[in-house]
Amino acid sequence: MQYGEEPKGQNAPGAGEEKGAADVTPSPVRGKLTKDAPLDKLVWFKSGGPADWLFEPADLEDLTSFLQGLEEGTPVMAIGLGSNLIIRDGGVPGVVVRLGKPFASVEVRRDNILECGGGAPGILVSSTARDAGIAGMEFLRGIPGTVGGFVRMNGGAYGREVADILVDCDVVFPNGDCVNIPAEDLDYTYRHSRLPEGAIVVAARFQGDPGDPEEIGREMDRIAAEREASQPLRTKTGGSTFKNPDGKKAWQLVDEAGCRGLKMGGAQVSEKHANFLINTGDATSSDIEGLGEEVRRRVSEKTGVALEWEIKRVGRP
Template sequence: MTALIDTLRAAAPGLRGRLIGQANLADLTWFRVGGPAEVLFTPADPEDLAGLLAVLDPAVPVTTIGLGSNLIVRDGGIPGVTVRLGGRAFGSVAVDGETVRAGAAVPDTRLAKAAAEAALDGLAFYRGIPGSVGGALRMNAGAHGGETVDVLVEAQGVDRSGRAVTFSNAGMGFSYRHCAVPDDVIFTGALFRGRPGDRAAIEAEMDRVTAAREAAQPIRERTGGSTFANPEGGKAWQLIDAAGCRGLTRGGAQVSPMHCNFLINRGGATAADIEGLGEEVRRRVRETSGVALRWEIRRIGVAAAD
């Protein structure tokens, strides 16, 4: 048990969420790799989260993880406090007219389903994104012709000092797979707007998105989704393929033969294997095309000690 937990409990005796020392994170990521969190905090609700952040020493690092779908946790684990949102306070979805309010822990696929059931068009693209609302906000997630910037009304969060904050769509500073909100803001929920549509047609579009994803992506593998963002005017997978990286391996990690912008854990891979393979792909693409691919997968934590 880390001493940090005792410090946190003494500083915030009213906490209602769970604090776990040396918590296993590998089982929480789709790659199934990575070291432990020094302290894992699952807050009861936004007020509980704010209460911890308000008393936390500014020198203690805070990291937020979601569903673990677009994430590499390095083998040495994550120092400080790792926040993982869950439960009813962060996992609820409510439709009101043409708007949908969702907690940050709501899977994107569930957001799409809730909108479809209410005959709201415009959010079906979330069916093809294997993450949560919090991640979608942070990276302006998109697929199949839609992006978060197209449907977001506002986002709520808590900043590093424990203050509740709200951002309008314009205030998010969205660009391709990025938002300009400070990294230390933890998103807690968001309001989206759809438009009236035909439920059957929307559900048919979602089925099309699902079929296209299953046909083209290695979704049955231990993977982290799209590894690199598409460069301006191009496709990352085409550059990777042209650089001869399809099927390339390092340790237990491999560039997917099915879709070469996906890395997979074939079994026994370490986080270092996966990240190292990704860097080798970037090196070969840079040598063959001059393009410096940008990681879309988040890489967090510290490397294992030698």
């Protein structure tokens, strides 16, 4: 199959859509397949309902054969470290795929290229690059997620984004087809790619430049210290909530609308960084999403700017 064709089964519901529980007949797998699997412990917000099915594949062959055995139209969604994600309280229909240790390798190739599994966290990618004297990937130290997630959404921080370093990626579609996609075919824009719902990034290759490991390490330390000082990292949060509008900072607009510290149920706009929502202890996903929508309403009313969600919201309301 060529990228751009419509693969069968590629109709996972988007945010806000409702769909009944998928009738998944388990096929033989070598990984772990769990019915009605709790997801709250797998996401940073620590809230939300269960997945109809949670599949943790043993390897790429296990993943593709499992997907090929699904009934056409079964919703499929990938999850990494669970940052940048609200799982709605009604749970997630269909199959949630979690790429674990078998997809978390990072290997150094020639010409300053790193080959990374879709489940590899950003800190592992940047640390491996540092140790190999490969510069240009320090910013991944500041992205709280895995390769699959930040390749999909063109993740970025500290002046750089994935579009600056991606060579290509391997993607598995919900029907089990595995396709290699060059970076230029993803049509990257700010926090967006053309990858469809249900497509799972299982591997990617990043291009760096020759660099000095000590200098790279110092830059990574600077990024880590800046994140610690400015973001509520030690709370139940999901990362940056809203995209920065052209020429503006989302946190400044939230502040201007008087929303810093605003609460709804157990959810609160962070006092430390106004573009972060936090679970103060017992928030439901409805509290968190509802608070975000109230912030959007107040910002629009005060400034005329319609903030767009950066955090992905999935599942049944």
